[in-house]
Amino acid sequence: MAKRIGIIGGGIIGLSSAYYLNRAGFSVTIIDQGDLKDGCSFGNAGMIVPSHIIPLAAPGMISKGIRWMFNSSSPFYVKPRFNKDLLRWGYQFYKHSTKSHVEKAIPALREISLFSKSMYQQLYRDLSFDFGYHEKGLLMLYRNAETEKEEIESARVANKAGVKANILSLSDIQKLEPDIRVKARGGVYYPGDAHFTPEVLVSGLIAYLKDKGVVFQTGITVTGFQPHAGIINVIKTDHGDIDVDGLVVATGSWSGTVMEGLGISLPMQAGKGYSFTLQDVKMNTRIPSIFLEARVAVTPMGTTLRFGGTMEITGVDHTINMKRVKGIVDSIPNYYPEMNVAMPARESVWHGLRPCSPDGLPYIGRSKKWENVIIATGHSMMGMSLGPGTGKLVSEILLEQKSSIAIDAFDPERYDN
Ligand SMILES: Cc1cc2nc3c(=O)[nH]c(=O)nc-3n(C[C@H](O)[C@H](O)[C@H](O)COP(=O)(O)OP(=O)(O)OC[C@H]3O[C@@H](n4cnc5c(N)ncnc54)[C@H](O)[C@@H]3O)c2cc1C
CATH class of the missing domain: 3.50.50.60 (FAD/NAD(P)-binding domain)
Known part of the structure; x- marks a missing residue:
């Protein structure tokens, strides 16, 4: 048996x-x-990201998180609670937000990401249904000098680790995205990333x-x-x-x-995120992108376009905070100035709980x-x-x-x- x-x-x-x-x-x-x-x-951004070799627990994340905590439409929030699991998780996150942890994590994340991508390639050949798998890369877009500096450093780290990253000017970006107008100081293109339709x-x-x-x-x-x-x-x-x-x-x-x-x-916290999806988009993006300052992921899936973001550490909690959804909506014209997106109705906002380890x-x-x-x-x-x-x-x-x-x-x- x-x-x-x-x-x-x-x-x-x-x-x-x-x-x-x-x-x-x-x-x-x-x-x-x-x-x-x-x-x-189900309703996540569907990105396959060998580009993401730097873990969330990294130097600078704590101070950035604290700044975001005081803005109700920001992409990150931890609900303050006297909960022993949260306190323990937070302490471990703090302990791992170091350069030496990042250096140890990079090869481990690179290996599993590349291995998993090769499994996707095989699944795409073996499964009889089309799940919208495309190898078109990922564009990281930035609008300000501080983010540019951080992202160029991430690109250097990625290239050193063997993950290809190309630094692009706005006109280079516009050549990759000829159908929509992009507003950005510049970007980094990771050609090895892929995407699909998760549901x-x-x-x-x-x-x-x-x-x-x-x-x-x-x-x-x-x-x-x-x-x-x-x-x-x-x-x-x-x-x-x-x-x-x-x-x-x-x-x-x-x-x-x-x-x-x-x-x-096993320390674990739920990191709640939201997404909404535009239907029948006439002028769609060709390549998934991340609006870096807003921490918003944007993925074209056929004729639809999905926007996803926020990380709310609020426990296993299924309420939808429309202020944070508005934060996502408001970020769109900052990067795609000709895309006018209305606030989605609460019922059409999807949410998911990311299982987050502290390191x-x-x-x-x-x-x-x-x-x-x-x-x-x-x-x-x-x-x-x-x-x-x-x-x-x-x-x-x-x-x-x-x-x-x-x-x-x-x-x-x-x-x-
Ligand atoms: C907005 C957003 C965008 C995202 N975008 C991406 C992306 O682009 N790329 C990417 O790689 N990831 C992305 N993610 C993250 C990704 O969605 C998650 O990492 C992934 O779905 C987690 O899968 P899982 O199987 O571990 O957990 P889940 O999908 O949560 O599955 C766990 C299951 O366990 C069940 N369960 C729990 N406890 C019990 C119990 N006691 N008894 C029985 N059943 C139980 C639950 O019901 C649940 O169905 C995104 C997430 C969000 C929120």
């Missing part, structure tokens, strides 16, 4: 893990508390996996675990027990709580405490980008194969002591 693997969480990480585990011959069940129709892996990939993967025999148990919350001799052989849920031979925890922003049930400390690195690996438990979460703003790579690594760990890339930096129990 094939080994029974329970995957908790059906976002991009759980689905990608299921894809490779199913192909490897495991009998897979995905358990999710939601209906898999609108989670964090098409996610719903297509669900249909594909169902067809291949993966079982989906949705609307079911995992409440605990039953251990036996160093392994977990029963997942406890609000709808009864599920027997397993192994399990993958891919529970995104909820992972801190789920891992408590396994006696493992900006994901948690991927086998638990030291429970031999048959694999953890795969904490991908923050890069979960889509790193999804297939992570799924493949999960399958290699379960198969006890040598992993395609080094994963020591992603040790899920690095904070557990």
Whole structure:
């Protein structure tokens, strides 16, 4: 009988893990508390970003964050609360916002990003549906001298690490984007980035996996675990027990709580972001871009154009703050002066909770405490980008194969002591 693997969480990480585990011959069940129709892996900006090799925890981020905290339409906010998980997370973020951490994180992030992109290329060839995958790069646009200096430094770091980055003048940018007028001091172009339409990939993967025999148990919350001799052989849920031979925890922003049930400390905060999508755009952008000062991501997806942004550390909270959405809307004419975008209605604003680790690195690996438990979460703003790579690594760990890339930096129990 094939080994029974329970995957908790059906976002991009759980689905990608299921894809490779199913192909490897495991009998897979995905358990999710939601209906898999609108989670964090749906309405995001769909960027595949080998360009993002500098983690969020980096020098200068704390002072920038404090400045943003006092502006209600800014892209970043931490809700002040006396919560022990938040305080611990904040302390670890502070501790990792150093040059030496960034230097250690860069090779790890570069390797997993490039590996995951190669998995996307293979998925695009292997899957029978078109999820809008394009390799058109990413344009980072800046409007002021301070951001220009920072971005040119990031480009230098990227080139040194082997990730190509070209510094562009406004006229160079305009040649890449001939259909819309761009206003910027300049930009950096990362030709190795790619993009796709996330909700098409996610719903297509669900249909594909169902067809291949993966079982989906949705609307079911995992409440605990039953251990036996160093392994977990029963997942406890609000709808009864599920027997397993192994399990993958891919529970995104909820992972801190789920891992408590396994006696493992895993710092995690939800980073809420919003997006809205313009339909039937006549003059669309050709290349995804990021408005650097506003921290807004813009992705063309067929005839639609998606704007996404903000990072609100407010706990697992699903309220929509229209002031921050307005911050995104107001930033658009600063970079695309001829694009007049009206405020979207609250109902058409999508939100997602990014699972953020304090050091900006994901948690991927086998638990030291429970031999048959694999953890795969904490991908923050890069979960889509790193999804297939992570799924493949999960399958290699379960198969006890040598992993395609080094994963020591992603040790899920690095904070557990
Ligand atoms: C505005 C915005 C833009 C973004 N743009 C990009 C981008 O361009 N590129 C990129 O790479 N990333 C992007 N991201 C980040 C990306 O969306 C996330 O990193 C990714 O979706 C996380 O996937 P996940 O599978 O880890 O978590 P999720 O998709 O959140 O899945 C976790 C699942 O676990 C389930 N779960 C949790 N606890 C339990 C439990 N106890 N029992 C049962 N089920 C449980 C949840 O219901 C959920 O479905 C963006 C995010 C936002 C908000």
